[in-house]
Amino acid sequence: MTNANHPTAPIIVVGAGMTGLAAAWELQQRGVPYVLLEAGDYFGGKVQSEPTDDGFLVEKAADAFILGKPWALELAHEVGLQEELIHPREDTKKLYFLRGGKLLDFPQNLKMFVPLDDETFLQSGVLSPEGLQRMLDEQHIPPKPPTDEDESLASFITRRFGEEAMNFIVPLAAGIYVANPYELSMKAAFPQFLALEQKYGSVIAGSRATPRAAGPVFGSFRGGMSTLANAVAARLTGDVRLNTPVLRVHSDGVTVAGGEKIAGSGVILTTPAWYAAPMLHQSFPEASALVGELKANGSVAVILAYRAEQFPQNMHLHGLQVAADEGIEMKAITVHSAKMHGRAPDGHVLVRVFFKDLEPAKARAEAEREVARLFGAQGEPLWYAYADWRGKNPAYQVGHLEHLARIRAALPDNVRVAGASYTGVGIPDCVNAGRTAAREVVTTLNLDA
Ligand SMILES: Cc1cc2nc3c(=O)[nH]c(=O)nc-3n(C[C@H](O)[C@H](O)[C@H](O)COP(=O)(O)OP(=O)(O)OC[C@H]3O[C@@H](n4cnc5c(N)ncnc54)[C@H](O)[C@@H]3O)c2cc1C
Incomplete structure (x- = not known):
């Protein structure tokens, strides 16, 4: 051509x-x-997907892409990857929220961090009862007068959902950007929430009024x-x-x-x-x-491989998010072997443990300690790898x-x-x-x- x-x-x-x-x-x-x-x-x-000699597949950065923004999927179709597309597993779709040293069930029925029904959210325990109620009261907080002025994620959260909501929303929202919530631009990172506030008077009301598309939210490739x-x-x-x-x-x-x-x-x-x-x-x-x-901000992911029998229970879960006020360095864990098919050989567990700027060796020690503390892992991992993105996250x-x-x-x-x-x-x-x-x-x- x-x-x-x-x-x-x-x-x-x-x-x-x-x-x-x-x-x-x-x-x-x-x-x-x-x-x-x-x-x-x-x-x-x-984007670095690295197969190991012993049958694992390590993702150093992106492990999936959101389907709601159509451009990656369109490109995948254009280059003939329809048959290669996979989605996070539904049968292992368990997620925890770590707060106060406890693994809490992640609230059901959320759109990103926005509760789609009051009852389920109030029962979740991810914030104090007052904190949960204050988040839901967002529905009654009048919108900010229309303005072109930018604001930080922290300003937006506290203004709309209350101070305590930072502990729940920041790990979910700022995590994607590995960002300082007091610096992260709402207009650049989350314009959709500003738009909901303006259009519906409330982020919760707007999210509930705009139904989610049916089907999977994320895609990846075999x-x-x-x-x-x-x-x-x-x-x-x-x-x-x-x-x-x-x-x-x-x-x-x-x-x-x-x-x-x-x-x-x-x-x-x-x-x-x-x-x-x-x-x-x-x-x-x-x-x-x-x-x-x-x-730029920094992040480090520690990738750890285990045999399944090193854990006292099965590791059929997608992972966990850590509350912003937990006071530990770790920010999240993804259990890759359970989240996606084909990331670990049968009978093995592959986890990615995320930190902000932390020296990789320290992050590794911390990651092994946390996996042992939270999931009871016995003994050393089979191997470890780092994805060192210090100073590399816009x-x-x-x-x-x-x-x-x-x-x-x-x-x-x-x-x-x-x-x-x-x-x-x-x-x-x-x-x-x-x-x-x-x-x-x-x-x-x-x-x-
Ligand atoms: C830990 C982590 C997890 C992530 N998870 C996800 C996820 O799950 N889903 C998602 O959608 N996104 C995720 N991302 C984000 C996503 O992976 C990146 O934002 C995206 O891949 C960046 O693509 P890019 O082409 O803009 O930049 P890059 O991938 O950085 O590409 C820039 C290229 O320019 C090259 N280059 C640099 N200097 C020169 C030079 N002088 N001359 C020529 N070439 C040069 C580099 O070698 C590189 O190949 C994640 C990122 C990280 C770090």
């Missing part, structure tokens, strides 16, 4: 994580020549999340180069390590902000400074969208930044960001057939 209108120079996509792969895929669909440049020796960036990255990469017919770090971005191309200049009519820069800022520095100092101001601070507008204004129309640092960290958001950036550059350059 070629487009007679395209200029000689291709569009250059920097980074082959899910954002860059989606951008290249979109350009290919439009018949626009592209060069995809990736510093590493594999596709998928943060071979892990890397399946999507590898399937897209395998179908790219353009100029795709691994092991090619870009050093500098210009309006007419890029310079790669070793000094080669690759001419481009446009550039889509999909690396995280902390890598993008130095690349922009020479040609776009103002944009570079603004991109460099975007902050932090969307209050004012993030306004900051993005300033970055946009400081770059020429044929140079775009896109990806998890900017418009959403989830895989569907990244796919959408890559494809949108590609469409926008194509339009700017008047390449539409």
Whole structure:
């Protein structure tokens, strides 16, 4: 497929994580020549599904994607992965909330953190009786007058659901962003809740008025999340180069390590902000400074493999979330062997234990202690692995969208930044960001057939 209108120079996509792969895929669909440049020796960036010799499948970052945002699923269909799609298991769908040292059953009938019926929530015990009632009273708190002003997640929670609700909502909401709730931008991270407040006068009322789509909420792939990255990469017919770090971005191309200049009519820069800022520095100092101001938070996941008989009971559960006021370093556990089929051989248990910024060895000791304390694990795990994302989780601070507008204004129309640092960290958001950036550059350059 070629487009007679395209200029000689291709569009250059920097980074082959899910954002860059989606951008290249979109350009290919439009018949626009592209060069995809990736510093590493594999596709998928943060998405890393690693099979082990003894039959486990370790996910280093994303282990599933939300289906309510359609973009990842659409891409999966386009690259022929219908048969590979799997969903979290229903038969093991048990979740706990750790508070006051006790494993409490996770409240049923929630939409993210929003209780869909009062009775079930009041009986849950995840907050004090007063805290639970105050959360439900959100239905009677008048909405804030319409405003363009941003606010933090903490401000939103306390304003709508009360102070104590922070202990329950923060692990569920801020966990996704590994964020400081006092800094996380509501407008960038959770605009849907601001919209519900404005439209229905209450988040609870609005959530109850908008029914959930039937069917599973999350999807993944038999071979892990890397399946999507590898399937897209395998179908790219353009100029795709691994092991090619870009050093500098210009309006007419890029310079790669070793000094080669690759001419481009446009550039889509999909690396995280902390890598993008130095690349922009020479040609776009103002944009570079603004991109460099975007902050990152850290997280560490410790992955532990056990034999099932090391536990006194079966480990048929998806995991647990830890209350914000629990006073321990651990934030959550996912029991991957029970959550998804094909993540551990029969008779084995695979867990991922999450922490914020913590030295990996300390996190490992803590993870083993907690798995023993909470689930009675006996003896050492068979092996452990780390997913060390310290300083690698984009932090969307209050004012993030306004900051993005300033970055946009400081770059020429044929140079775009896109990806998890900017418009959403989830895989569907990244796919959408890559494809949108590609469409926008194509339009700017008047390449539409
Ligand atoms: C622990 C963890 C759990 C997560 N869980 C989920 C989940 O369950 N569901 C979900 O939807 N999302 C999840 N995410 C988020 C999601 O995985 C990421 O936001 C997403 O993969 C980011 O994609 P990206 O393409 O924007 O960036 P990246 O994946 O970071 O890709 C950027 C690419 O740019 C390359 N690069 C860097 N510098 C250069 C250079 N100089 N030249 C060329 N290339 C360069 C990098 O090597 C990399 O391949 C999770 C993230 C983490 C850390």
